[in-house]
Structure formats: structure tokens, C-alpha cells
Amino acid sequence: MAEIRSTMDMVMERAARMGGDAGSDLEAEEKIKAGMRAGAGYLRSEVADLAKFVSSQAESDRSSLVKGITQALLRNIALPRESDQQSVAETAMNGLVQVGQGSGELLAVFGDMKKVLDQYLQHRQQLRQQLEDGFAQQMGQMQDNVAKQTGMNMKLDPSQHPKFQEEWHRLQAELNDHYGKALDQYKQMVEQLLSR
Known part of the structure; x- marks a missing residue:
């Protein structure tokens, strides 16, 4: 019976650890999404300075925010069909330069x-x-x-x-x-x- 209990305890401990990891993963995922929204806002001229946006956030959130911003802006750098479509890519590059602090x-x-x-x-x-x-x-x-x-x-x-x-x-x-x-x-x- 003691063996069963210790196995059960191990399963419960592992489940608790996984639950804790899942919480932090969800939090990081939310910060990535917030970064993606900020990147999209930058492309729509709603966010003027991405570097300021990132630096105004908590230190622990910055890497996830940068990841989200990077994903959103890189998606908008694509092969243009016409020369006027290249301006979106250039705007995205400028935003990434801001995030990378030049x-x-x-x-x-x-x-x-x-x-x-x-x-x-x-x-x-x-x-x-x-x-x-x-x-x-x-x-x-x-x-x-x-x-x-x-x-x-x-x-x-x-x-x-x-x-x-x-x-x-x-x-x-x-x-x-x-x-x-x-x-x-x-x-x-x-x-x-x-x-x-």
C-alpha cells in the first residue's frame, strides 16, 4: 500500500509541476499575442515607438513581447507584387529596427x-x-x-x-x-x- 501511495504521490507532484508550467506557458503565450497586437498596431500607425512600448513593460515580459512583435512584423515582409506594396515591408523593417534598438x-x-x-x-x-x-x-x-x-x-x-x-x-x-x-x-x- 505504501508503494501505491508513493506512486500516487509522484503522479500528483508531476501533475502539479505540469500545471505550474502550463500557467507560465499560457502567460508567455498571452505576452506573445500582446506583442503581435503591438506590431500590428505599429503597422496601422497606432503604436508610434515599439522600443518605448517594450521598455515600458515588465522586464520578465519583454522577451515574449519582442517575440510577438517580431513574428507580426516579419509576416508583413513579403515578396511584393507591385512596387507600392514594398512600403509595408519597409515599415515592418523600421519597426524591427526600433525593437532591436538600431x-x-x-x-x-x-x-x-x-x-x-x-x-x-x-x-x-x-x-x-x-x-x-x-x-x-x-x-x-x-x-x-x-x-x-x-x-x-x-x-x-x-x-x-x-x-x-x-x-x-x-x-x-x-x-x-x-x-x-x-x-x-x-x-x-x-x-x-x-x-x-
């Missing part, structure tokens, strides 16, 4: 990250233009054939051709894969620098 290493990573985003946009535009030029020649021949057959001049848009769309999606997938991997590596570096 760290030189962080600034260097963001400089490289900005180059990747710029190169992506430029490369994307070049590929699209080359593809359109290639299809324009084919479409010109098709327009001539249609004009001869029907006697009507029609303007055909190369980007509307199904083969164009198929090829553009393939090229875009390759481009997104290549630049996405580079961007993900820089995001991991930022997470490592801010988790110190």
Missing part, C-alpha cells in the same frame, strides 16, 4: 533584405516584359492571319493568351521560390538577432 547587425541584414526585395521586383518586371515581347511577335502573326481570313483588323493582347498565362505562372513560381528562400533566410537571421 543594432548594426540588424541594419546590415535589412539592407540586404531590401536589396532582395528590389531585385525581385526588377527581375519580375523584366521577365514579364520579355515574355510579353516574345508573345507579341506570335500575336502579330495571328492578327495578320485573322485579318486575312475575316477581313477585320483585331488587336490581340499577348497577356490574354492561355499559353502566356501558363508560362507566366511557371516563371513566377520559379522566381518566388528563388527569392522567397533568400528572404526566409534573412527573416531567420532577424529572429536570431532579436531573440538574444
Whole structure:
């Protein structure tokens, strides 16, 4: 009977420890969510200075808050489809610089990250233009054939051709894969620098 009791005591002790760990895990999770809300607020211009926000919190909560802010802001650094979408990524980078308190290493990573985003946009535009030029020649021949057959001049848009769309999606997938991997590596570096 004593053996059973000691086993039961061990189970109860373990359950109590797990309950205590679960409480602190829940608390840390809540602080991460609060950090994510602050990061989102920064992007909406509701929180002006993330460094002040973090420093105004309890010392024990800061690492969880920084983790949440970092997660929220890194999610908003993505490969842009248009040049105007890049401003969201730049705002997110500025917020992360605030959290990192202007760290030189962080600034260097963001400089490289900005180059990747710029190169992506430029490369994307070049590929699209080359593809359109290639299809324009084919479409010109098709327009001539249609004009001869029907006697009507029609303007055909190369980007509307199904083969164009198929090829553009393939090229875009390759481009997104290549630049996405580079961007993900820089995001991991930022997470490592801010988790110190």
C-alpha cells in the first residue's frame, strides 16, 4: 500500500509541476499575442515607438513581447507584387529596427533584405516584359492571319493568351521560390538577432 501511495504521490507532484508550467506557458503565450497586437498596431500607425512600448513593460515580459512583435512584423515582409506594396515591408523593417534598438547587425541584414526585395521586383518586371515581347511577335502573326481570313483588323493582347498565362505562372513560381528562400533566410537571421 505504501508503494501505491508513493506512486500516487509522484503522479500528483508531476501533475502539479505540469500545471505550474502550463500557467507560465499560457502567460508567455498571452505576452506573445500582446506583442503581435503591438506590431500590428505599429503597422496601422497606432503604436508610434515599439522600443518605448517594450521598455515600458515588465522586464520578465519583454522577451515574449519582442517575440510577438517580431513574428507580426516579419509576416508583413513579403515578396511584393507591385512596387507600392514594398512600403509595408519597409515599415515592418523600421519597426524591427526600433525593437532591436538600431543594432548594426540588424541594419546590415535589412539592407540586404531590401536589396532582395528590389531585385525581385526588377527581375519580375523584366521577365514579364520579355515574355510579353516574345508573345507579341506570335500575336502579330495571328492578327495578320485573322485579318486575312475575316477581313477585320483585331488587336490581340499577348497577356490574354492561355499559353502566356501558363508560362507566366511557371516563371513566377520559379522566381518566388528563388527569392522567397533568400528572404526566409534573412527573416531567420532577424529572429536570431532579436531573440538574444
